[in-house]
Amino acid sequence: MCVFAFLRGVLYRDLPSIEYYFKYDEAIFAILSQKFLSGDFNLAFHPYWNSGFPLISIPFYFVTWSWESSQVLVSMISHILLILVMYLTIRKISLLLALITSFFAAFSPSFTKLVTDVGVTEPFYVLLFWLAIYFGWQAVTTKKIIYYAFAGIFFGLAYLTRTEIIYTLSIFLLFALLSFFLKTRNFPSFNKVTMLSLTGGVLAYLYLPLTLLSKFTTFKFMIFRSARSILFVLPFALTAALSVVFERRKISLVGGTRKLIPMVGILLAVFLLINLPYILTISRNLGHLTLSGKYSYIGSSHPFTPDKDRLTTWAQDIWSIDYPNYESPYYDATRILPMMWKYLDHALEAAWKRIFTNLSFFAHDNIFTDFEAGLILTGFIVAFLQARFRKFTFYLFVLWIGSFVFISYFMDAAARYLAFSFPMFYIAQAFAVVSIAILLSKVRPFLLPFVIIVFTFWYFDKNFDAKNFTSLRKSFMNSDQKMIGDYLKSQGVEVIMARTEGISFYSGAKIVYIPSAPPEVVIEHAKVWGVPYILARPTELSWEYMRDIVNPKWKHPNLKLVHVFNEGTLLWKVNLTEEEKKLNYRNGRKIEIFCLVDPDVSTGEGLPLCPDRTY
Numbered sequence: 228m229c230v231f232a233f234l235r236g237v238l239y240r241d242l243p244s245i246e247y248y249f250k251y252d253e254a255i256f257a258i259l260s261q262k263f264l265s266g267d268f269n270l271a272f273h274p275y276w277n278s279g280f281p282l283i284s285i286p287f288y289f290v291t292w293s294w295e296s297s298q299v300l301v302s303m304i305s306h307i308l309l310i311l312v313m314y315l316t317i318r319k320i321s322l323l324l325a326l327i328t329s330f331f332a333a334f335s336p337s338f339t340k341l342v343t344d345v346g347v348t349e350p351f352y353v354l355l356f357w358l359a360i361y362f363g364w365q366a367v368t369t370k371k372i373i374y375y376a377f378a379g380i381f382f383g384l385a386y387l388t389r390t391e392i393i394y395t396l397s398i399f400l401l402f403a404l405l406s407f408f409l410k411t412r413n414f415p416s417f418n419k420v421t422m423l424s425l426t427g428g429v430l431a432y433l434y435l436p437l438t439l440l441s442k443f444t445t446f447k448f449m450i451f452r453s454a455r456s457i458l459f460v461l462p463f464a465l466t467a468a469l470s471v472v473f474e475r476r477k478i479s480l481v482g483g484t485r486k487l488i489p490m491v492g493i494l495l496a497v498f499l500l501i502n503l504p505y506i507l508t509i510s511r512n513l514g515h516l517t518l519s520g521k522y523s524y525i526g527s528s529h530p531f532t533p534d535k536d537r538l539t540t541w542a543q544d545i546w547s548i549d550y551p552n553y554e555s556p557y558y559d560a561t562r563i564l565p566m567m568w569k570y571l572d573h574a575l576e577a578a579w580k581r582i583f584t585n586l587s588f589f590a591h592d593n594i595f596t597d598f599e600a601g602l603i604l605t606g607f608i609v610a611f612l613q614a615r616f617r618k619f620t621f622y623l624f625v626l627w628i629g630s631f632v633f634i635s636y637f638m639d640a641a642a643r644y645l646a647f648s649f650p651m652f653y654i655a656q657a658f659a660v661v662s663i664a665i666l667l668s669k670v671r672p673f674l675l676p677f678v679i680i681v682f683t684f685w686y687f688d689k690n691f692d693a694k695n696f697t698s699l700r701k702s703f704m705n706s707d708q709k710m711i712g713d714y715l716k717s718q719g720v721e722v723i724m725a726r727t728e729g730i731s732f733y734s735g736a737k738i739v740y741i742p743s744a745p746p747e748v749v750i751e752h753a754k755v756w757g758v759p760y761i762l763a764r765p766t767e768l769s770w771e772y773m774r775d776i777v778n779p780k781w782k783h784p785n786l787k788l789v790h791v792f793n794e795g796t797l798l799w800k801v802n803l804t805e806e807e808k809k810l811n812y813r814n815g816r817k818i819e820i821f822c823l824v825d826p827d828v829s830t831g832e833g834l835p836l837c838p839d840r841t842y
Contacts, residue, residue, distance in 0.1 A: 246706060247295050247296075247299060247705070248295060248705040248706055248708045248709045248729060248733070249294075249295065249705065249708060249728070249729040249732050249733075250705045250708055250727060250728075250729040251727065251728055251729065252276075252348060252728075253295075253298055253347055253348060253729075254708075254728040254729040254731065254732040255276055255546075255548055255728050256276065256280050256281045256284065256298070256348060257281070257284070257294040257295075257298070257732055258548050258728070258731075258732055259271050259273060259276060259278065259281035259548070260281040260282075260284050260285055260288065260294065261294075263278075263281060263282060263285060264285060268504075268508065269508065269512070270548070270551075272504065272505050272508035272509055273509075273520075273548065273551070274509040274512065274513060274517075274519065274520020274521075274545070274551070274553075274558070275520050275521055275545050275546055276546075276548070277386075277387060277388055277389055277390060277505075278387055278505055279351070279352070279355075279384060279385075279387040279388030279389070280298075280301070280348050280351055280352070280388055282387075283301055283351060283388075284297045284298050284301055285297075287300045287301055298347055298348070299342070299347060301350075301351055302341065302342040302347045302348075302349075302350040302351065303342055303350075305350035305351040305353070305354045306332075306338055306339075306341075306342055306350050308354055309332055309338075309350070309353065309354050309357065309650065310329050310332045310333045311329070312354065312357060312358065312361075313325070313328050313329045313332045313357070313650060313653065313654075314326070314328070314329040316357075316361045317329075317654065317657075320616070320619065321661070323661055323679075324654070324657050324658065324661055327656075327657035327660050327661055327679070327683075328653050328654050328656075328657040330657075330683055331653035331656050331657060332649075332650065332653050334686065334687055334690060335595075335599070335649070335653060335656075335690075336690050337594045337595055337599075337649055337652075338350065338353075338646075338649055340594070341353075341643065341646055346642075346643035346646055349643050349646040350646075351388060352385060352388045352389045352392075352646070352647070353646050353647060353649060353650065355381055355384045355385035355388055355392075356385050356392060356395070356647050356650075357650040358381040359378060359381035359382045359384075359385050359392065359395070359396075359399075360395065360399065360622075360623070360626055362374050362377040362378040362380075362381060363378040363382075363399050363403070364619065364622060365377075365378075366378050366403065366490065366494070367402065367403055367406045367622070370486065370490070372489065372490050372493055375490040375491070375493050375494040376493050376494065376497055378399075378494050379493060379494035379495065379496065379497030379498045379501075380497055380501065382395075382396050382399075382494070382498050383497060383498040383499075383500070383501030383502055384501060386498065386501075386502055387501060387502055387505060390519050390521050391630070391633075391634055391638070391644070391647070393518075393519075394629060394630045394633035394634065395626055395629070395630045395647070396498070397629075398625060398626055398629040398630065399626060400491060400494075402622060402625060402626075403487070403490075403491060404487060404491075407484075407486060407487050502518070506518060512551075512553045513553050513558050514553070514554075520545065520558060529743055530542035530545075530546070531726070531740060531741070531742050531743040532742070532743055532744075533742045533743075533744050533748065533752070538751070538752055538755050538756070538812060539552065539555075539812070540740060540742050540743075541555075541557045542740045543739065543740045543742075544557050544558070545557055545558075546740070547738075547739075547740065548728075548738075549731075549737035549738055549739075550737070550739065550813060575636070578632075578635050578636040581635040581636075581638075581639070581640045582631075582632065582635040584640040585631065585634075585635050585640050585644075585645060588640075588642045588645055589603075589645070589648070589652075593642060594642055594645065595652070599656065602655070602656040602659040602660065603652045603655040603656055603659070604655075605655075605658075605659040605662075606654070606655030606656055606657065606658035606659035606660075606662070607620065607624065607655045607658070609658050609659060609662045610654075610655070610658045611624075616658075623651045623654065624651075626651075627647075627648055627651050630647060631645070631648070660678075660679070660682055661679075663678065664678040664679050664682075705729060707792070707793075707794055707796075708727065708729035708730050708732075708733055709729075709733050710792070710793075711730050711733075711734070711762070711792055711796060712729070712730045712731075712732065712733025712734040712735075713733060713734070714734075714790065714792075714798075715730070715733075715734035715736055715760075715762075715798075716733070716734045716735055716736075718789075720734060720736050720759075720760055721735075721736055721737065722736055722737050722738075722739065722757075722758050722759060722760070722813070723736045723737075723738055723739070723758065723760045723761070723762050724738075724739045724740070724741045724749070724752070724753050724756070724758045724760065724761045724762065725738055725740075725741055725761070725762035725764070726740055726741055726764070726767045727762075727764065727767065730762065739752075739753075739756050739758050739813065741761065741762075741763070741767075741768070743770065743773070744772075744773070745772050745773065745775075746773065746775045746776040746781070746783065747783075749761065749773075749776060750783065750785050750786060750801065753801045754785070754801060754803060754804075754807050754811075755807075755811060755812050756811055756812045756813045757803065757807055757808055757809075757810075757811025757812070757813045757814065758801060758813070759800065759801055759803060759808075760789070760798060760799065760800060760801065761776070761786070761798075761799040761801060762796060762797075762798055762799075763776045763777045763796065763797045763798075763799060764777070764795075764796045764797075765777045765794075765795045765796070776797075776799075777795070777797060779791050779797055784802070785801060785802040786799045786800070786801060786802070787799065787800040787802070788800075
């Protein structure tokens with residue numbers, strides 16, 4: 228495995244020559260790292276942006292003296308460590324399987340894309356994620372409290388890095404609970420419990436629509452319209468799936484609970500202890516106890532849509548590093564459940580679309596090729612059919628499918644959000660290759676090593692072009708962020724209205740997010756916030772109703788075009804009055820402003836004056 232890790236490091240030898248600059252999230256994490264270094268922990272522990280990656284980047288900064296290089300170095304080392312960790316954890320199951328799994332971990336292009344392209348912050352989280360579910364597996368199978376403690380450590384570190392691990396942790400706790408009372412069947416069985424559960428699921432699906440019969444015109448439409456019925460089905464579906472694979476242990480409920488409570492308790496205690504500084508800081512800032520500021524209902528609207536009665540957006544309130552509004556109604560915990568229930572039908576409908584979009588990322592040469600996707604599917608099926616691997620396979624599959632569904636529901640479709648899947652998929656690919664090789668070896672024994680060797684050479688050459696293995700390359704990423712940032716810094720710009728955090732990082736200017744609204748509304752936002760410059764980028768403001776503000780020929784009495792950058796970005800100077808410079812929304816002073824009453828951003832209509840409203 229050290230050979231694989233070394234070769235992987237050789238493949239990353241070009242990264243020091245890459246001129247890489249921040250664009251969005253990476254810039255925010257670098258800003259948070261700077262706040263940690265300056266001792267500004269109150270702002271560094273941000274309710275929305277997790278602290279794990281900014282913290283781990285700091286020691287690497289003192290090696291590279293570059294925030295860009297430090298983040299890339301964290302990703303490289305995380306990938307190399309994952310290769311070793313995958314081998315060490317899988318070898319207890321099968322040495323050959325461990326070798327092939329670590330081979331895929333080293334040379335699958337899927338992980339390389341994270342390090343060098345769209346997900347530089349993800350590899351560190353994936354490493355922590357895998358360590359959490361590995362020690363979780365050891366805890367479930369051995370029932371030793373030390374493994375529950377280690378699982379708590381890595382679940383805690385993973386949560387500090389990405390909040391989404393909470394989905395996996397919840398599913399793991401359910402799995403751990405059931406493991407005390409269930410054991411694996413020798414063969415999958417469709418028994419009485421399964422049939423009763425399936426019947427109950429069907430009845431549960433019909434229950435809610437039947438209660439709403441009077442509101443729909445046809446029975447067929449009614450059944451497919453009520454997305455909330457899915458919630459009634461889930462407990463029955465879970466029971467049916469479990470009864471196929473598991474059967475009840477001969478242990479009393481009291482006896483199992485006595486063993487379970489201290490073990491799960493130590494896991495949760497360690498988890499909370501690791502996150503305690505983060506939890507205490509954001510809870511104090513928000514004014515109520517909370518584990519995170521990532522409230523689910525904020526996804527019910529576009530992040531840059533102006534609030535209907537406040538000149539701000541939830542991106543400005545929730546994402547902002549420079550001007551976070553901890554008193555924002557978007558942080559009001561009492562609104563969560565009512566709003567989630569209100570928008571549930573629409574959210575579930577959107578989730579189904581995101582599920583299929585996310586699934587498409589796993590093939591069609593997006594993350595994996597169709598060939599690799601076929602290997603993954605084959606590997607899961609083959610592993611599930613083998614009794615000695617069935618429980619482990621089911622464990623991985625349950626954690627994956629649960630996390631995948633939750634991420635598809637609560638988050639936008641994005642390939643990098645699916646990176647947690649990669650270690651489990653590498654194992655599945657390895658299962659497929661090993662199983663095929665073993666099957667062929669039954670005809671001719673020498674075919675086992677032959678097939679493995681030929682496949683590894685073919686796979687490596689297919690993905691990395693072995694003929695040019697030692698070539699050096701020079702590439703550029705996001706260089707426009709640095710160019711624009713340097714210009715703003717040279718002009719002494721201290722505050723801008725924009726969306727690209729990378730430009731804010733390189734210019735040193737604080738950022739107020741530009742709303743998704745007609746130009747007149749954007750200008751009103753800028754004046755009320757007291758922002759002297761608007762940075763309009765065609766790639767970010769491409770909606771029809773915003774095109775004027777990215778048109779250099781557009782004229783407005785309160786705007787003056789200052790500079791046009793090569794890629795089409797425009798820098799506008801806002802005509803601020805002396806009063807707007809002194810009294811504005813940004814410095815917290817109370818002012819009279821216009822309010823937005825449910826605007827139709829496609830037409831710009833519905834924007835009446837509200838002179839009696841003050842903030």
